[in-house]
Amino acid sequence: MTLFTTIQQFVPQQKLSKVAGRLAASRHPMVKRAFIRSFAKAYDVKLDEYERQSLNAYESFNDFFTRELKGDARAIDTTVHGIVSPADGIVSQLGQINDHKLLQAKGRYYDIGQLLADSDDGSYFADGSFATVYLAPSNYHRVHMSFTGTLTKTRYVPGTLFSVNNITAANVPDLFARNERLVCMFDTEYGKAAVVMVGAMIVAGIETVATGKITRTDDIQEAEHSMVLAQGDELGRFYLGSTAIVILPKAAKADWQENITANSVVQMGQLLGAAHTGK
Numbered sequence: 001m002t003l004f005t006t007i008q009q010f011v012p013q014q015k016l017s018k019v020a021g022r023l024a025a026s027r028h029p030m031v032k033r034a035f036i037r038s039f040a041k042a043y044d045v046k047l048d049e050y051e052r053q054s055l056n057a058y059e060s061f062n063d064f065f066t067r068e069l070k071g072d073a074r075a076i077d078t079t080v081h082g083i084v085s086p087a088d089g090i091v092s093q094l095g096q097i098n099d100h101k102l103l104q105a106k107g108r109y110y111d112i113g114q115l116l117a118d119s120d121d122g123s124y125f126a127d128g129s130f131a132t133v134y135l136a137p138s139n140y141h142r143v144h145m146s147f148t149g150t151l152t153k154t155r156y157v158p159g160t161l162f163s164v165n166n167i168t169a170a171n172v173p174d175l176f177a178r179n180e181r182l183v184c185m186f187d188t189e190y191g192k193a194a195v196v197m198v199g200a201m202i203v204a205g206i207e208t209v210a211t212g213k214i215t216r217t218d219d220i221q222e223a224e225h226s227m228v229l230a231q232g233d234e235l236g237r238f239y240l241g242s243t244a245i246v247i248l249p250k251a252a253k254a255d256w257q258e259n260i261t262a263n264s265v266v267q268m269g270q271l272l273g274a275a276h277t278g279k
Contacts, residue, residue, distance in 0.1 A: 024061040024239060035061040043138035049073040066141050066237045076232035077271040083131070083254060084231060085266040086146045086195060086244045088139040092169060093262050094131035094272065097247075102130050105170040112247070114177040115196060117157040117220060121185070124192055129254040131246045131272050132176070134164060135238065142237045144268050145229045146246045147275075149186030149193055156206075156214050156221040157181050164200040164243045166263075176245065182206045182214060184235065190277045194247040197236055208236035232269055248275065 026032060036055050039045065047053040051068045058064035077084050093103045100122060101109040113122020135141055159180040162168050169175050180199035185192060197206050207213040210225045229235060248254045256273035260266070 024065065027060050032058070032060050032064075036064045039064075039137070045138055049140075062239050065239060068142070069140055074267060074269045076269040079271055079274055081275045081277060082231075082271050083146050083246065083248065083273045083275060084144075085131075085133060085268055085270045085272050086143050086235070086246055087133050087135050087141075088267050089133045089135040089244075089265075091260060091262060091264045091266055091272075092132040092134045092166065092243065094256050094260065095129065097125055097128045097130055100126050102132075102176075102245075104175055105166070108170065108173065110174045110177045114174065115181075115245070116183050116194065116247075117155060118183075121183075121192075121194070125194070125247055125249055127250040129248045129252065129256070129273075131256070132243060133246075133266065134166070134243050136165075137240070140268065141240075142268075143195070143197060143235045143244045145231050145233045145235055146195065146272070147186075147188055147193060147248075148231045149188040149229060151184060151210055151225045151227040151229060151235075152187055153183075153185040153225060154208060154211055154221075154223050155183040155185070156217070157183065158216065158218055158220070159199070161199055164198060176243065180206075180216070182208065182211075182236070184208065186229075188252075190252040190275050191249040193249065193252070194245075195235060196245040196247065197238065198243040198245065199238075200240070200242045205239040206236065206242075207239070209234060213239075246272075252277065 049069055051070050095103055097112055100112050104110050112125050113119040116122055160178050162172050162179055176198050182197045184195045199206055205213050210227050252275035254273050254275050260272055
């Protein structure tokens, strides 16, 4: 492990995230102004594409961090059976699920059943496909639908809060299957599909349109839903940066675009690949 990843093991991850969450939610003028302006300067955040284009227009750092795009800022690709990026970010990895394993980083794999915290769901997605998108701090931090589907279940899984950048992914075994995460299960035209929203260091929360902001617990939380979401609709958001993993079944026969590889920069709505359902 690198020094960076070793240090993360000894940091009080949950306490740090809790403190960060309180500060990020603060509406005190001096607190929010200091956090928003410092962050915008550090990460060179431009507001040209966003609905509110003044740093003073945001009620808290959380409000700023989950800022909404202008309505026409992202076009959703209209390719038939297309699978689009769920977020702005960088593709960590994408490809096939082989022997129940997803590629985390070069030479590192992790188990699909462990990621989903359900062995039956894991078996269902054997030989399916996946795409992992990392949201950097400066990115737009809402997660949208890669496909049209009916949200049937959410499963909150408590866990660690390691950073999820490339350095940590290359050095921490089973990173995405160890970190706190929210598994979203869908019924689609090609069977079940999933989107996993993975928490990270200093992530103050995960929220979806069906659950609201998730309350952290020590136990797995499951909830049933029946919410139809169209491709491109907002699914949820992160309070500070993290990762979204799109998982498709074998029946989708997904082909990823040749120009989309590890470290490709993508935008929400951009075509990642296409399913071939035989319909």
